[in-house]
Amino acid sequence: MQDRSLTLxxxxxxxRKRILISLAALVIATLSSLPFASAVLKVLKIPAGxxxxxxxxxxxxxxxxxxxxxxxxxxxxxxxxxxLYQLWVFxxxxxxxxxxxxxxxxxxxxxxxxxxxxxxxxxVLLPPALRFLLSFAKEELVPVISANNYISxxxxxxxxxxxxxxxxxxxFILSKIGVVQAHFLRKQYRYAIVVILILAALITPTSDIFxxxxxxxxxxxxxxxxxxIVSMNERKAHA
Numbered sequence: 001m002q003d004r005s006l007t008l009x010x011x012x013x014x015x016r017k018r019i020l021i022s023l024a025a026l027v028i029a030t031l032s033s034l035p036f037a038s039a040v041l042k043v044l045k046i047p048a049g050x051x052x053x054x055x056x057x058x059x060x061x062x063x064x065x066x067x068x069x070x071x072x073x074x075x076x077x078x079x080x081x082x083x084l085y086q087l088w089v090f091x092x093x094x095x096x097x098x099x100x101x102x103x104x105x106x107x108x109x110x111x112x113x114x115x116x117x118x119x120x121x122x123x124v125l126l127p128p129a130l131r132f133l134l135s136f137a138k139e140e141l142v143p144v145i146s147a148n149n150y151i152s153x154x155x156x157x158x159x160x161x162x163x164x165x166x167x168x169x170x171x172f173i174l175s176k177i178g179v180v181q182a183h184f185l186r187k188q189y190r191y192a193i194v195v196i197l198i199l200a201a202l203i204t205p206t207s208d209i210f211x212x213x214x215x216x217x218x219x220x221x222x223x224x225x226x227x228x229i230v231s232m233n234e235r236k237a238h239a
Contacts, residue, residue: 014090015090018086018087018089018090019086021082021086022079022082022083022086022087025079025082025083026075026076026079026083027075028075028079029074029075029076029078029079030068030071030072030074030075030076030079031071031075032075032078033070033071033074033075033078034067034068034071036071036074037066037067037068037070037071037074038067040070040073040074041055041066041067041070041151044070044151044154044155047122047123047126047127047130047154048130048134049127049130049131052134052143052145052150055145055146055147055150055151056144056145056146056147057146057147057148058146058148062147062148063147065148066147066148066151069151069152069155070151070155072155073155073158073159076159077114077115077118077162080110080111080114081107081111084106084107084110084111085103085107088103088106088107089103091173091177094176094177106169109169110166110169113162113165113166113168113169114162114163114165114166115162116165117161117162117163117164117165117166118158118159118161118162120161120165120218121157121158121160121161121162122158124214125157125161125204125211125214125215126154126157126158128210128211128214129204129211132210132211156203157203157204160203161203161215164199164203164218164219164222165222167219167222167223167225167226168222168225168226168229170226171185171226171227171229171230172226172229172230172233174230175229175230175233175234176233180230181230181234182227182230182231182234185223185226185227185230186227189223192220192223193220196216196219196220196223197212197216199219200212200213200215200216200219203215
């Protein structure tokens, strides 16, 4: 187990070890998911509400790359507990002694937060976004949608939301190692709103304000929850 006396080289070697284990888990999970990519593709078409009958590809390698992208989404989700555990093992020496045995809780909370973020994207954000985009289809403008483009923003949005929902957990860890304080987060609230709106505009697959705010509001709520968690942690530390 690591301790605080490790040298910089030893820390880098430990980081390299954790990254290699995480990458191995990701590769194995991704390759294992590849045979099921076709079935997952059907699930990913559901948010379009049946408007998309079939997706098309325009180059010989597109179909393989599309299935690999889907397999990566599944593989990342499956291997996430392993990746989170490796992250915990690396950062736990910087935490208080009583938190070092909380690996199981950390992995569980982060994984649940990731799944909640993915579900939010799939069930709440994607259906209205796709309805808005596909509503422009007319008799003289028939949608022939590239599978590559469709899967790219579907998987990108799902992964982005899953990672965004890690915000409270990340704030808790940064608070534990003394990087952030509640008053700092509160003081930066106005800047946080601007950053969140920019991120929401970049992540949201449509350009309309409605769908952007649908993502921005949960992000603002998560930021508020992060402040509350950091503040509660500080009160416990000074109790």
